[in-house]
Structure formats: C-alpha cells, structure tokens
Amino acid sequence: MKSLFALVALAVVASASPIDGEQVPFALESFPGFSLDLSAQRLVEMQGQPPVWMSELEKIQAKQRGIKFFDITDTRDLGTVPRLQAKASFPSPNATEKVKPILKTLSTKGPEENLREFTSFRTRHYRSDTGRQSQVWLKKRISEITSEWGSKSLQNKIKISEFSHSWGQNSVIARINGSSTTDDGVIIIGAHQDSTNMWPFLPAPGADDDGSGSVTILESYRALLAADFHPVRSIEFHWYSAEEGGLLGSQAVAQAYEGHVNVIAMSQFDMTAWVKRGTREEVGLIMDFVDLPLTEFNKQLIDLYLDIPWVETKCGYACSDHASWRKAGYPSSFTIESTFENSNKNIHSANDRIDVSDEFSFLHMLEFSKLAVAFAVELGSVSN
Structure with a gap:
C-alpha cells in the first residue's frame, strides 16, 4: 500500500x-x-x-x-565563522589599457556553440543523470579551452577541479593562480550550471537560466587565456550545481571557503540573454541583498567598458548564488539581463530555449562577457 x-x-x-x-x-x-x-x-x-x-x-x-x-540542510553553520580579513575597498577602474584589448577578442561564436551543446541535455537538474552528464561535459569543455587558448606558462597556473556534492552533479571551479606573494585575495566570477522545470522531471533545456550565464563567463575565461593574462590576485570561475534546489552548491563552496579564503569580491551572472521586445537593452544591477560598494564598482565598469547602460532592479531574498557569499560575509554582486520585471518568462519550462524568440540575444550576452573580463582584470591586476 x-x-x-x-x-x-x-x-x-x-x-x-x-x-x-x-x-x-x-x-x-x-x-x-x-x-x-x-x-x-x-x-x-x-x-x-x-x-x-x-x-x-x-x-x-x-x-x-x-x-x-x-x-540549509547541510550548511547550517554558513555565516558563523569570522571573516579572514577586513572587507576590501573598490577604487575606480584604472586598468583600461589591459582591459580594452581583451574585450576586442570576445565573440558570440563560442558561446553559441557551447550553449547549443549545453541545452541538448534533456535537463540539467542536479539530481538527474543528464544533469551529471552535462556537468562532465562542462568540465571537459573548460579543460579543452584551457589547452587550446592558454600558454604553457599560464596553464601551469591553472587548476580545474570538481567540488564534490552528495547529489552527483558537482560544482566546477577553474582557478588562475595569482603571482603575488603578499596578497592572498581571490576574485570569484560565478554562474549556475543546473536547470529545472517547474515540475523537475520534465525537460529543462535552461538556455537562459542559467545556460546563458554559464557560457558567458566561459567566454570571458577563454578571452583572458587568449590574452595570456597573468593576474596578481588569484581569479576563480565557478559553475555551481543545484542553485535551483535552494543555492545548495554555492552554499557548500562558500562554507568551505569561509574563514579560510580571502575572497575580495564575488560577481554572479544568472540569465544574460534576454532583451524583451520593445524595451531598451541594458544590464540589470540587483540592488537588494548585495554589497552596495561592489555594486557601485560594477556600475563604473559598465559605464567605462560596455556599450549599453545599467539599470537598478531587485530580485528578492536568496534569488541566486551571490546570496550564499553574502551570507558568508563576503562582498557579492549580481547582474542580470534586464530589470527583473522584463526578464525571460520562459524559464523553468521546456520553452527556455535558444530558438524560442528573437528576444534571445547572443550579442546581449557578449556585453556581460565584457563585464566579467573587466571585473577580473580590474580587481585581479591590483594587490592589497
């Protein structure tokens, strides 16, 4: 019975x-x-x-x-460990001569090819077989890009690893070790790799949520390697598992770093592709539950390096993985494709696809790749 x-x-x-x-x-x-x-x-x-x-x-x-x-089943102590160091300040951007040449090498070709493959899995749900398979593919693709675009000297500074989770789909971390012997600061650029349907057993291609963010930061990673950028501070690219299950993956990573790793700043890229018909193309800057000085720094980066403006918006409590880092006491920020009200309404369904509408834009994603590059270079080029 x-x-x-x-x-x-x-x-x-x-x-x-x-x-x-x-x-x-x-x-x-x-x-x-x-x-x-x-x-x-x-x-x-x-x-x-x-x-x-x-x-x-x-x-x-x-x-x-x-x-x-x-x-918080497995992360009940997150936010209880004292910070390793005091919060860093964020001066005005001043690495223009390093950033702008890299921006010119960014392309929509790689993100489109990668996203077509990433959305070919029936679902990337964190407790599904195909979710695990998509994560294996993602790690393999990161390794291929590292081998293809990174110089030997830069590859020697890079470590690609899986952060293991009990549910099977692991988070993936690509770390470029910094050259400084006195500054142990780490810059984190993140996105979540999993997808879900409202009823999780149904198809969930997750093209925008958050396939777009995942390949956006992957293109930024490729461009940094192609430019042979050797950071002073260490830079990490994170692709989190199980965001859709309640920020499980990012909480686990943040808890492991808490009190041990000096995270200077964390920037989350969750949904970067949608431009609602009839609206202005812009970068949505989340203003609630974020570090406001870091968010102001992102505004300056957008003004200086992007071809579109920013707009302030809100998304609520625990709305993406930046919230895990904020909970751990680290400065974190979150940029999204538009105001929250104008964002893609096809998410969490089988219609979250590349080809569902001309409102899905790889050129829009390219602006966010610019932002991730600028974030990495500006904060990774300085010490203390």
Whole structure:
C-alpha cells in the first residue's frame, strides 16, 4: 500500500496538466534517471522566518509559488565563522589599457556553440543523470579551452577541479593562480550550471537560466587565456550545481571557503540573454541583498567598458548564488539581463530555449562577457 505521502504526491501530479507537449507521469516510481526522493526532509530558510523542515515535494511547490529560499540542510553553520580579513575597498577602474584589448577578442561564436551543446541535455537538474552528464561535459569543455587558448606558462597556473556534492552533479571551479606573494585575495566570477522545470522531471533545456550565464563567463575565461593574462590576485570561475534546489552548491563552496579564503569580491551572472521586445537593452544591477560598494564598482565598469547602460532592479531574498557569499560575509554582486520585471518568462519550462524568440540575444550576452573580463582584470591586476 502506498504511503499517505505518496498518495498526496500522486494527487498533485495527477492534477497537473500536460506541460509543453509531454504527458506528466502519474506514478512516483516512473521517474527513471533521477535520484530525487520527494518525501526526503530538508531544512529550508526563508526571509525573516526561522528555518523549517519540509519535504522535497514541498520545496518544489514553494518554488512554483515564487518563494525563494536557502536549503540549509547541510550548511547550517554558513555565516558563523569570522571573516579572514577586513572587507576590501573598490577604487575606480584604472586598468583600461589591459582591459580594452581583451574585450576586442570576445565573440558570440563560442558561446553559441557551447550553449547549443549545453541545452541538448534533456535537463540539467542536479539530481538527474543528464544533469551529471552535462556537468562532465562542462568540465571537459573548460579543460579543452584551457589547452587550446592558454600558454604553457599560464596553464601551469591553472587548476580545474570538481567540488564534490552528495547529489552527483558537482560544482566546477577553474582557478588562475595569482603571482603575488603578499596578497592572498581571490576574485570569484560565478554562474549556475543546473536547470529545472517547474515540475523537475520534465525537460529543462535552461538556455537562459542559467545556460546563458554559464557560457558567458566561459567566454570571458577563454578571452583572458587568449590574452595570456597573468593576474596578481588569484581569479576563480565557478559553475555551481543545484542553485535551483535552494543555492545548495554555492552554499557548500562558500562554507568551505569561509574563514579560510580571502575572497575580495564575488560577481554572479544568472540569465544574460534576454532583451524583451520593445524595451531598451541594458544590464540589470540587483540592488537588494548585495554589497552596495561592489555594486557601485560594477556600475563604473559598465559605464567605462560596455556599450549599453545599467539599470537598478531587485530580485528578492536568496534569488541566486551571490546570496550564499553574502551570507558568508563576503562582498557579492549580481547582474542580470534586464530589470527583473522584463526578464525571460520562459524559464523553468521546456520553452527556455535558444530558438524560442528573437528576444534571445547572443550579442546581449557578449556585453556581460565584457563585464566579467573587466571585473577580473580590474580587481585581479591590483594587490592589497
């Protein structure tokens, strides 16, 4: 006999309509390729409330209602360790002669090729077989770009690693070690590699959320290597797992760094492709739950290096992986494709595809690759 939970879950699934042409399954046992126990209990933290235990199914339902949260089951101590050093200041950009030549080498060719491959997986859900396969492909692609574009001397400073997670899809980190012997600061540029549908067992190509951010920062990484940029401070590119599950991957990484790694600044790139028809092309700067001095620094970078303006916007509590670093006490910022109101409404569905609309723009993504390059060079070229 099925448990009461199973009967409830069956009722939830059975009441749903077919989505995007695929029939919703009507039994909990009919989800091959996933290791997601809908009855598993998770500790969830929402804004202004004490943490509560809820099932994985209840997490899915909360996400469907637009509720943002941290899943803190494995990271309950995040934010409790004292900072390694005092927060850094962010002076006005002054590395123009280093940044501008690199910007000229950025292209839409690589991001488009990479994103077509990245969205070919049925879903990149962090508890799916194809989610694990997409992560393996991503790490392999990062390694290929490193071998193809990095000089031997620069490759000797680079380490590409997986940050292991219990759910199978690991976060990926590419680190370019800095040359300074006195400054242990680290600059982080991040995106999340996973995708999800509102009902997670359905297809989720995740072209914009956050395939766009993932390949945007990958193109920035390629350009830095092609320019043979040897940073003074270490620079890390992060591709997080399980953002859609409650910022699980980035919380785990931030907790591992907390109190041990001197993170100077973290910049998150989540959704960089969408330009809503009839609106001005612009960079959305998230202004809530971020480090405001670092966000002001990003404004200066946009004014100096990009061809489009910035606009202030908000996205709410725990809305992307920058929130994990802020929780750990590190300066973090978040840029998005537009104001939150004008962002892509096809996310978390099978329609989050490259070809769904001419509003999906690789040229728009290119502006964000410029921003990531400028962020890395300006903050990675200085010491103390």
